[in-house]
Amino acid sequence: MPLINIQIMEGRPEEKVKELIHSVTETVSATLNAPKENIRVIVTEVPKTHWGIAGTAVSDIPGR
Template sequence: MPYVTVKMLEGRTEEQKRALVKEVTEAVSRTVNAPPENVTVFIEEMSKNHYGVAGVRFSDK
């Protein structure tokens, strides 16, 4: 605890994902006073045809 899920469009590099997990863990740990080893991060990627705002998918723009 805490458990963090980051949902974003696919396409980030491994280097970006590695930094994301590291820095989000630090931000959570620091602000809610939880030891870093208790922080779990999940990345969920979505494709452009499965994500829409205002009724239009990103793959259709």
């Protein structure tokens, strides 16, 4: 049973996260010839205060 873990930064609309789950499921199913019913996708949204780029929390980067 394929299990896919995806970490993304918080802030995307719920419908985009659902679209991501659907697209990843379709791709894994086609690539591995696995039934969609056996594929699990876990999306974890990480707060911008907990995501760092170049030593700085994203919440402290202007425009992010």
